[in-house]
Structure formats: C-alpha cells, structure tokens
Amino acid sequence: SQTIHQWPATLVQPVGSPLSLECTVEGTSNPNLYWYRQAAGRGLQLLFYSVGIGQISSEVPQNLSASRPQDRQFILSSKKLLLSDSSFYLCAWSVWGSSTEAFFGQGTRLTVV
Amino acid sequence: GQNIDQPTEMTATEGAIVQINCTYQTSGFNGLFWYQQHAGEAPTFLSYNVLDGLEEKGRFSSFLSRSKGYSYLLLKELQMKDSASYLCAVKANQAGTALIFGKGTTLSVSS
Numbered sequence: 289s290q291t292i293h294q295w296p297a298t299l300v301q302p303v304g305s306p307l308s309l310e311c312t313v314e315g316t317s318n319p320n321l322y323w324y325r326q327a328a329g330r331g332l333q334l335l336f337y338s339v340g341i342g343q344i345s346s347e348v349p350q351n352l353s354a355s356r357p358q359d360r361q362f363i364l365s366s367k368k369l370l371l372s373d374s375s376f377y378l379c380a381w382s383v384w385g386s387s388t389e390a391f392f393g394q395g396t397r398l399t400v401v
Numbered sequence: 402g403q404n405i406d407q408p409t410e411m412t413a414t415e416g417a418i419v420q421i422n423c424t425y426q427t428s429g430f431n432g433l434f435w436y437q438q439h440a441g442e443a444p445t446f447l448s449y450n451v452l453d454g455l456e457e458k459g460r461f462s463s464f465l466s467r468s469k470g471y472s473y474l475l476l477k478e479l480q481m482k483d484s485a486s487y488l489c490a491v492k493a494n495q496a497g498t499a500l501i502f503g504k505g506t507t508l509s510v511s512s
Contacts, residue, residue, distance in 0.1 A: 320498050331488065331504035332444070339498075347499075378443055382498060389434055390500050392443035 294393030311379030429494025
C-alpha cells in the first residue's frame with residue numbers, strides 16, 4: 289500500500305534561518321507531488337507541484353522553493369524565513385495522469401519567531 | 402481565475418442532516434472532491450464527483466451539477482465526531498493535476 293511521510297511534525301525557527309521540510313512517498317512510482325500551505329482558519333493554498341524528477345511548478349511567488357531530487361522525494365526550502373511563513377505545511381501525492389484524489393501527509397506546523 | 406466558494410461556518414445538532422454547499426468557477430473541470438479535516442490534522446478524502454448526480458457513501462453523499470458549477474456534501478445522522486472542517490476542491494486544467502481548494506466550512510455539531 290502507498291504511504292506518505294512528512295517531517296517534522298512541528299518546527300520552531302527564528303526569523304532569517306533556513307528551512308527544509310521533507311516528504312517521501314512509498315509504494316508507488318512517478319507520483320504527482322504537491323506542497324500546500326494552510327494559514328489559521330483558511331483553506332489550502334497550493335505552493336508547488338511536480339509531475340516528475342526535477343520538474344517543479346510554482347503557483348505563488350514567495351521566498352520558498354521546492355525540489356524533487358528523487359522520484360518519490362519532495363523538499364520545501366527557504367534560505368531566510370519570514371514571520372509570515374508561519375503556517376501549516378502539507379505535502380500530498382496523487383497518481384500520475386489520473387483524476388483521482390490526493391493523499392496528504394501529516395503536515396508540519398511551522399512557527400517562525 | 403479560479404474561485405471556489407463555500408460557507409465559512411455551520412452548526413447542527415446530533416442526529417440531524419446538514420448540507421454544505423460549494424460553488425466553483427474554474428478554468429476547466431476534471432472532478433470535484435470533498436475532504437474532511439479535523440483541527441491540526443491533515444485532510445482526509447471523503448468523496449469524488451466528475452459526472453452530474455449524487456454519489457452516496459454511507460452517511461455521506463455528494464452531489465454535482467457541472468452546468469451550474471455547484472456541488473453539495475450531505476451528512477446524515479450527524480455525530481459529535483463529524484465536527485470538523487469540510488473542504489471543497491476542484492481539479493481544473495491548470496496547475497497540472499493539483500486540487501484547488503475552497504476555504505473550507507467549519508461544522509460544529511452539538512448535543
């Protein structure tokens with residue numbers, strides 16, 4: 289069966305520090321991968337999506353970036369965090385080329401202080 | 402542009418029926434999804450509609466009208482554990498195959 293792992297679950301980082309959140313998927317090949325962000329009391333905002341290794345599309349311009357170094361690994365990064373980056377970050381995957389649902393990781397609660 | 406609207410909050414009592422509406426305007430349409438999200442947790446998939454009509458799954462049903470850009474999620478025999486946010490999402494033609502989400506409806510079920 290397919291599983292998605294996202295870590296860490298919670299993270300407190302100082303302003304100006306770097307960020308690296310990692311997400312891996314098991315049990316499937318060539319998945320579509322996504323990073324979403326959810327501010328308190330708001331819906332999910334799509335940040336990045338990837339349909340293959342090294343293929344990243346950005347939906348919202350910001351100081352975040354994403355990379356996909358391996359087929360089932362998706363990384364969200366920042367060189368310098370801002371206070372406004374505090375949010376709930378969710379990684380998700382779906383079957384490539386299919387109109388099926390997306391499956392979410394447990395999420396990372398990031399607080400920038 | 403993409404626009405997905407749903408009510409911000411709803412309240413209901415145990416055992417009742419509640420309908421959560423969602424309207425959408427997107428560039429293309431490849432399906433509408435409903436997710437449930439408890440506070441502090443990841444969303445979990447509830448239902449999927451791509452053709453017009455009603456899809457039933459136990460206590461949960463979802464309806465779609467593509468011509469009206471409209472869907473609803475129907476929850477029957479409400480239980481306290483149904484208190485959560487319900488997210489409407491559309492798979493459009495943009496952003497690859499990513500789901501575009503509405504802001505969610507927070508449902509509070511009281512006894």
